[in-house]
Amino acid sequence: MNQHPEQTENSEKSEMTEMSTKPVQGEPLLKITDLQVAFSTMHGSVQAVDNASMELAAGSTLAIVGESGSGKSTTAMAAIGLLPGNGKVTGGSIRFDGQELVGMPESKLRRIRGEQIGLVPQDPMSNLNPVSKIGTQIAETLLTHRQATKKDVDQKVVAVMEQAGIPEAARRAKQYPHELSGGLRQRALIAIALACRPQLLIADEPTSALDVTVQQVILDQIGEMTQELGTAVLLITHDLGLAAERAQNLVVMHRGLVVETGPAEQLLNDPQHPYTQSLVRAAPSVAAVRLAPDAFAAPSGTSGSHAAGEPTADGDRPSSGTAVEGAPKRTAEPLVTITDLTKVYPKRGQADFYATRDVTLEIPRGSTVSIVGESGSGKTTTARMLLKLIEPTSGSITFEGKDVLNLNKADLKDFRQRVQAVFQDPYSSLNPMFTVGRIIEEPLVAYKRGNARERRERVLKLMDQVALPAHMFRRYPAELSGGQRQRIAIARALALNPDLIVCDEPVSALDVLVQAQILDLLKDLQQELGLSYLFISHDLAVVRLISDYVCVMKDGELVEAATSEEIFTNPRHPYTRKLLASIPGNELEIDADAEVA
CATH class of the missing domain: 3.40.50.300 (P-loop containing nucleotide triphosphate hydrolases)
Structure with a gap:
């Protein structure tokens, strides 16, 4: 990867330049072969990743898709040695730029992280130091990896922030994370990840907590910066549409296994594995129709005029006071x-x-x-x-x-x-x-509905309505998945x-x-x-x-x-x-x- 002119200013950086060589011609920048990762728990060892293999070429984008628990983030964290304390690579190979990362001493791996492999984690608020200014956190990365000196670090911090699309960079550098919006905090993480111009960027659900318009801006920013730097991207996401739009190739993971891999367009148009097919069917799309398209269709002749505050064809705003129209004609008043x-x-x-x-x-x-x-x-x-x-x-x-x-x-x-x-x-x-059971029963108790036996029967009926098995009656929220917890909330409502x-x-x-x-x-x-x-x-x-x-x-x-x-x-x-x-x-x-x- 080409080095910035200012990166060769100091002779002390010479030992790092040998680590920035391009991979051997024809060899992938990142090659994961038969990777196995296990976690030690009080109930024994749990296999989180089982014989996963994938390749990422220099300068390209590979997306790993799958639901929570599929092993996609674990695979990425294993590649940079950031598994939790109870996690361990138990088999397989991870080769980056011709070097084997599995078994590499932590001191050497620490030099690769940040310098050659950058990371944009999911939640910017929990991954930025809340008591340290944004500029200080970016400066720490630059100084640690010898990309700046104490004399010029402030200037380079502003340059990196501007490159990441942060407006008024000099002022923002003096602010704390809580003073920035979610989008600006995510850009700060991008600035930290790309400050050293790495060969590989791992983006782990980088926009899942952001609005769709902010999400697009952040992804565009990552795309522009990585293209400019020639950086390869490993994108971790559960959003199939996002993966298909931003990556040339997809890897689909399910329960620790790689179930399908190939060009994004091919996987979308002709998915082979049943799990990939279910992801494609389940992906929300603006091309889809309403789940119950004929349930409340407006009768013919209703054009669906608009509510108060909508601009007319010439862009002017009409006077307020008009309710949402375009609904079916009703004899009864609205709810x-x-x-x-x-x-x-x-x-x-x-x-x-x-x-x-x-x-x-x-x-x-x-x-x-x-x-x-x-x-x-x-x-x-x-x-x-x-x-x-x-x-x-x-x-x-x-x-x-x-x-x-x-x-x-x-x-x-x-x-x-x-x-x-x-x-x-x-x-x-x-x-x-x-x-x-008690969560769902709580409103019944508050409004004195029935006796204990009748309330239990009502709770079991509600659980059945939302497809929760009866044996979960005595479970606690922490023991259930996100989808099961949301079903409980619906049953209570x-x-x-x-x-x-x-x-x-x-x-x-x-x-x-x-x-x-x-x-x-x-x-x-x-x-x-x-x-x-x-x-x-x-x-x-x-x-x-x-x-x-x-x-x-x-x-x-x-x-x-x-x-x-x-x-x-x-x-x-x-x-x-x-x-x-x-x-x-x-x-x-x-x-x-x-x-x-």
Whole structure:
């Protein structure tokens, strides 16, 4: 790999240059052969990776895809010697740039990490030192690997940050991680990983916690920097669309095994292994249709006009006060009507912050209305005001014609029963000290529904409805997977027979297969019980699968709203088009008739 001119300034770096030679002609930069990794547990040894083999050529991108626990991250961490203390490579070979890494002394391996192999980990907040300034953390990498001297390190820190796309780099270098947005924190990790111009970059779920538009910017930044530096990329992800869009070749892992490998396009168009086929079927796509496409279809003649705040064809904003239209004509009033809902947070010495401004929409009975937008767009604030978790500054909310903001004690109690919520992180929203049975029973106890025997029967019925086996009744949340915990949250929300469930990012933390199962479950429950959903998400591909109507929010305002079909086939607002274009693999077509795994 070519060295920067400033990297040859100091003679003390000469010992490192011999380690930066290119791999032998024709030999892969990274070659993993029959890798085996095991973890020691109190129940014995667990095989996490079993005879995995893969190759990555210099300057190319290879993506490892699979659900949590498939062994993809373990394979990557084994390559750079960063396995947990109870993890060990028990067999196989890992060759990087012609050198065998398995069994290499830690002192030599430490020189390779950072200098020749960079790492962008998943969660920027937990991987940046919260008490150290961003510039200091980048400088540490440069000084450790002798890419700068104390005299010029500050200048090089700013240069690296600018290269990573961080605006106002000199000022940001003096800030702490908590002062930066998620996207800027991730860019700081990219700056650290690429500061030494490595030959290989390992990106482990680098954008899973970011909004789709920020995700695209970060991935573009990685792509531009690695192309400029000639760096190869090993991308770890559970997002098949992202992998297909960003990598030339894919490796599919399942339960520690490499089940399929090949060119990305080939694997998508003609997957051979049943697990790969299930990943392709389960991948959300903007080309897919709603899970229940005919359930609430608008009658012919309804064009799906838009909500308050949507620009007209010439880009001007109409006056507010119009609810979401384009819905089927109804004789009964909508279940929920939100009108001119505004939430203002005063800021000392500054202009007030509008979390939402004049939001107007309706939720018809038995349908799903989704609110989409980036973090900070106001979608969760709107949901929390509907749930009466926070009070609006102005505007009105009605539920079955009753003013939600001025309910008396008896009506509020009834409202709490009939409007339930399912939140993003099922683990933090479940009491870790309660068993599954007690968690689901809790609302029944609070509202004095039945005796102990009747409540147990009700809980078991609810568990059956959400496909949780009865033997999990006495399990604790920590003993269950993310998908199982989310099923518990859904069962608890159903306990009091609600009319409306507010789903706030309910599948964003789940793998694609589990995500598909939860979406399918929500659809089935809606058809069986006649539920209405307010679905909050930043993932438009997921929204396409679940929604009848879609409301797009930006900076606290509703900029477009219409039927799901119209939003996805004829988006009118530039921001909606931007969201659609930002979805990884948005050109990936999935058979609409295929059964969701």
